[in-house]
Amino acid sequence: MPFHNHEVCGMVSLCEGLDGFRFYSPVPLVSVQVDVKVVNFTALVEVTQEFVNRERNPIECVYFFPVEEEAAVVDFTAELEGRKIQTQIKEKEAAREEYNQAVQNRQTAFLLEETKPDIFEIKVGHLSPGAGCKIKMTYLSELPVEEGKTKLTIPTTVAPRYIPMSDGSPEATKIASIEHDFNSPVQMAMNLEVLMQTEISSVKSPSHLLAEPTRKRFKDYFEAKVKFAGHTTNMDRDMIIYIDTEEPNQPKVVVEKNDEGSSVAMLSFVPEFKLKDQQVEAVFLVDCSGSMSGQSMNLAKEALQVFLHSLPVNSFFNIIIFGSSFQSLFPESRKYDDDSLKDAKDSAAGISANLGGTEIYQPLQNIFQKPLMAGLARQVFVLTDGQVSNSSACIELVRKNSSNNRVFTLGIGSSADRHLVKGMARAGMGTAAFTTQGEAITAKVINQLKNALQPCISDVSVKWGKSNPSEGGGELAVEIIETKKTLFGYGKPKSQTETKFSIKSQVPSKISAIYDGSRLIAYKLLDMTMDVNDEITVKAKTVEGDLEVSLAICKDSFIHGNCLHQLFARKMIQEVEEKHEQENVDESKKLITALGLKYNLASKYTSFVGVDEKHGNSSTFMVTRHVKNQMPQNFGFNDIGNAPRSRGFQAQTDCSSSPTRSFQSRSRSALSPPGAMAPPGASAPTEMSKGGRFGGKTGAMAPPGAAAPTRSFGAMQESLSSFTLGAAPPQASPMSGCIIASTSSDVLRLTMCQAANGSFPAHADIANILGVKLEKVKDAGKAINSDENFTTTWMTVVVVAFLTEKCKEEKDVWELVVEKAERWLNSSSGGSVAGHVEKAKEFISQSLPIRKVTSKTCPQGHKLSLVTATDGAAWHCDSNNRCVGGCNSDGEHPHHSVWRCSQDWRATAGGSCDFDICGECVKQNV
Numbered sequence: 001m002p003f004h005n006h007e008v009c010g011m012v013s014l015c016e017g018l019d020g021f022r023f024y025s026p027v028p029l030v031s032v033q034v035d036v037k038v039v040n041f042t043a044l045v046e047v048t049q050e051f052v053n054r055e056r057n058p059i060e061c062v063y064f065f066p067v068e069e070e071a072a073v074v075d076f077t078a079e080l081e082g083r084k085i086q087t088q089i090k091e092k093e094a095a096r097e098e099y100n101q102a103v104q105n106r107q108t109a110f111l112l113e114e115t116k117p118d119i120f121e122i123k124v125g126h127l128s129p130g131a132g133c134k135i136k137m138t139y140l141s142e143l144p145v146e147e148g149k150t151k152l153t154i155p156t157t158v159a160p161r162y163i164p165m166s167d168g169s170p171e172a173t174k175i176a177s178i179e180h181d182f183n184s185p186v187q188m189a190m191n192l193e194v195l196m197q198t199e200i201s202s203v204k205s206p207s208h209l210l211a212e213p214t215r216k217r218f219k220d221y222f223e224a225k226v227k228f229a230g231h232t233t234n235m236d237r238d239m240i241i242y243i244d245t246e247e248p249n250q251p252k253v254v255v256e257k258n259d260e261g262s263s264v265a266m267l268s269f270v271p272e273f274k275l276k277d278q279q280v281e282a283v284f285l286v287d288c289s290g291s292m293s294g295q296s297m298n299l300a301k302e303a304l305q306v307f308l309h310s311l312p313v314n315s316f317f318n319i320i321i322f323g324s325s326f327q328s329l330f331p332e333s334r335k336y337d338d339d340s341l342k343d344a345k346d347s348a349a350g351i352s353a354n355l356g357g358t359e360i361y362q363p364l365q366n367i368f369q370k371p372l373m374a375g376l377a378r379q380v381f382v383l384t385d386g387q388v389s390n391s392s393a394c395i396e397l398v399r400k401n402s403s404n405n406r407v408f409t410l411g412i413g414s415s416a417d418r419h420l421v422k423g424m425a426r427a428g429m430g431t432a433a434f435t436t437q438g439e440a441i442t443a444k445v446i447n448q449l450k451n452a453l454q455p456c457i458s459d460v461s462v463k464w465g466k467s468n469p470s471e472g473g474g475e476l477a478v479e480i481i482e483t484k485k486t487l488f489g490y491g492k493p494k495s496q497t498e499t500k501f502s503i504k505s506q507v508p509s510k511i512s513a514i515y516d517g518s519r520l521i522a523y524k525l526l527d528m529t530m531d532v533n534d535e536i537t538v539k540a541k542t543v544e545g546d547l548e549v550s551l552a553i554c555k556d557s558f559i560h561g562n563c564l565h566q567l568f569a570r571k572m573i574q575e576v577e578e579k580h581e582q583e584n585v586d587e588s589k590k591l592i593t594a595l596g597l598k599y600n601l602a603s604k605y606t607s608f609v610g611v612d613e614k615h616g617n618s619s620t621f622m623v624t625r626h627v628k629n630q631m632p633q634n635f636g637f638n639d640i641g642n643a644p645r646s647r648g649f650q651a652q653t654d655c656s657s658s659p660t661r662s663f664q665s666r667s668r669s670a671l672s673p674p675g676a677m678a679p680p681g682a683s684a685p686t687e688m689s690k691g692g693r694f695g696g697k698t699g700a701m702a703p704p705g706a707a708a709p710t711r712s713f714g715a716m717q718e719s720l721s722s723f724t725l726g727a728a729p730p731q732a733s734p735m736s737g738c739i740i741a742s743t744s745s746d747v748l749r750l751t752m753c754q755a756a757n758g759s760f761p762a763h764a765d766i767a768n769i770l771g772v773k774l775e776k777v778k779d780a781g782k783a784i785n786s787d788e789n790f791t792t793t794w795m796t797v798v799v800v801a802f803l804t805e806k807c808k809e810e811k812d813v814w815e816l817v818v819e820k821a822e823r824w825l826n827s828s829s830g831g832s833v834a835g836h837v838e839k840a841k842e843f844i845s846q847s848l849p850i851r852k853v854t855s856k857t858c859p860q861g862h863k864l865s866l867v868t869a870t871d872g873a874a875w876h877c878d879s880n881n882r883c884v885g886g887c888n889s890d891g892e893h894p895h896h897s898v899w900r901c902s903q904d905w906r907a908t909a910g911g912s913c914d915f916d917i918c919g920e921c922v923k924q925n926v
Helices: 092-104 170-176 295-312 338-348 361-369 391-400 418-427 442-453 563-580 585-599 745-753 764-770 774-782 789-804 810-829 835-849 921-924
Strands: 014-016 022-026 031-037 044-052 059-066 072-080 083-085 087-091 107-116 119-127 130-143 149-154 188-196 200-204 213-216 221-233 239-245 252-257 263-269 280-287 316-322 324-330 377-384 405-412 432-435 460-464 520-526 534-543 545-552 558-560 606-617 622-628 662-666 865-867 898-902 916-918
Touching: 014 585, 031 149, 044 059, 044 087, 044 119, 044 213, 044 563, 044 921, 072 087, 072 107, 072 563, 072 606, 083 606, 087 092, 087 585, 092 107, 092 119, 092 606, 107 130, 107 170, 119 130, 130 563, 188 200, 188 239, 252 545, 252 563, 263 534, 263 545, 263 563, 280 295, 280 361, 280 442, 295 338, 295 377, 295 405, 295 442, 295 745, 295 810, 316 338, 316 361, 324 361, 361 377, 361 391, 377 418, 377 442, 391 563, 405 418, 405 442, 405 520, 418 432, 418 563, 460 520, 520 563, 563 585, 585 606, 745 764, 745 789, 745 810, 764 774, 764 789, 774 789, 774 835, 789 810, 789 835
Parallel strands: 031 188, 059 622, 252 558, 280 316, 280 377, 377 405, 405 432
Antiparallel strands: 014 022, 031 044, 044 130, 059 119, 072 083, 072 130, 087 606, 107 119, 107 606, 149 239, 188 221, 200 239, 213 221, 252 263, 263 520, 316 324, 324 662, 460 534, 534 545, 865 898, 898 916
């Protein structure tokens, strides 16, 4: 019902009217329900939103909602006061005109438009006072494999985006209108159903607390159903769920026939192979803009440290940090040795989110313009939250330079820009990964580096049937027939082709570079259906010879429906947008429009629209209400006033001077625009002066919304040069460049102590991590060889034996480190280390204590960190609401340590998992 006597109840937002008049209005969105069905490696997601007008005027509800960037939005339905409203897919302008005309006629109307591939705008127009409606958006999405598990990601909020001054696109204008609040607009509920052909081992989430799955067999499938623990949650971060089963590695061929008799074939498999590593030039591009403050910056620094220590010998590398300006560690990439590694580690430990806005285009362009180093393949690693409006321009820049530069991306934070992160990796023939608080980052980093060291396998072809030719070359010439009835050329091919792509093409037309353990998916609209005993063959050309696999068609390969057709069409739209549209705008628009209309897809040129036939009877004017997106968890503004200043970097005046640990300043060509592009009161980013110190400005500004928690944001407001979050840099040990973090695992701490050449020096820090006195290690080595130079060899052998024998469960962390150590041992000792390895294994079994657990997860899969207590502290053990192991009952126990979940509210100020395990329970492997 509408309000009476100006009473305000329920969830409200603070609005600003004419002349700055501020008032509260009820949030029209009252519920969000997400229903997900996962079958093998695809997901069907239904998002149901309920709106109620609790005002006295008719209202228009505007809500920007995120989806997975490669998803196909295939349906949009509406229900008004119990009546189902017919919706249709139409050309964008026609849909918009129909919606506007209906609103003018005081009819309730519904519109779904694409703003970006990962952001959609939902409008409910002329919702009468007291009326309620439900809308449901349905999308299909492919699911990737990560660390051997199927990964499901459901975005729930659109983070504020930085808008460069050069971006005057309509998309940027729309993004600038998105409003934000620190409160969730509504609580979200979720139902997840998983169907797999092999048994489901686990369903876990590092982002949300899940209830225990219910399991059963359903026909030929294993089924698991999951809900949130507590039923609802805030919409402040991506929902991430890992499904552990044997299914991800099973190759599949599916042929779908729809009601019209059309057939689409889909190929999916996860390749497994190992090639010789190549020598590389690694360039690390690290986002230090304001939105990276806090946990995102900590994750980026941890990832960078792991990258640096895992680089192979004979590599060259450089680090570039960017915000409103960009700065390089070295004038040119330097050889990877102990000196350059120390410089990089010391500098990386002090970087902060204090460089203003996210101007990523200019540093990317600068990297690509530099000449290649002879004999080295350039690999660019981008670490960013990616919250920018010009993602399409960045993706196009990467694509144009992909012949000489491979790009790998790591999306950081609770709501990273998935279009930018995945799009740049796709265009740069690399791989994309995402990490957020609660996830172990090291394995993701190592996998990215392993992919980069692999020679690029981009010459991949697919043969769709035994008798068909191979496809995969990318650029397909299509013959265009003249249809205009003239005396010049009617019925004959035109002299020049107007397009290089058609609906008959395979998608992707050029198979992306393939990597060990990463899923490959391709689609093909068939001229005729395939038969049982036919086969699909994939061939990849490598420097070590051709790799080939053939997948047979069987009776179980055939299904009926339209889902694969829609995924095929969405993938084709993506290809046209990213590879063909700039060269042939008109033909691309026609093809995208035709695909959207034919397969019922929302796209940049097609939208869903529905209109209620009844006319409203209200005589008052309609007002527009924006449903505000919640600020992402741990976004850069949190506790910003109390944040410590970061350690500054000296900008060298002369780039040819001696090696430096500081970053060279390079200002961007265009500064951030005023107004919505920078937070109120913040100075516009300026050119970094040579010889100056980079760091915070002295003027402190309260974070937007501090005065009124419901204050909203428009465009990305992140020129926060004044502030940085996070703890002080890790404590450096006396050993050169060895960073020791008390909460890190033994394995990670050991990797930080490795020299650039692969050896481990005989140092007390390493011995302490191993849990033995340094003199005892040295004495054991002297018993084998009394030569003083043998000490480093012996320590390296001991560390390798410790990692391979005692830390097998963390192989993904130490694998590259051990490979580098073994290469050094073989080159320095002439290969005569086999006997020393056996002695080292004997030494660690006799002299090293039983290894303590140093890496643990809570029942939801979140990372646990060891917290040291002061004397007399008592901890409450939350192990499934009971205590096992050395503790006899639930309650407080006087232990001097506790393992705290990374999602504990004490660590995140709002995390989803309040969980501690006392020391005795950890010993019992709880």
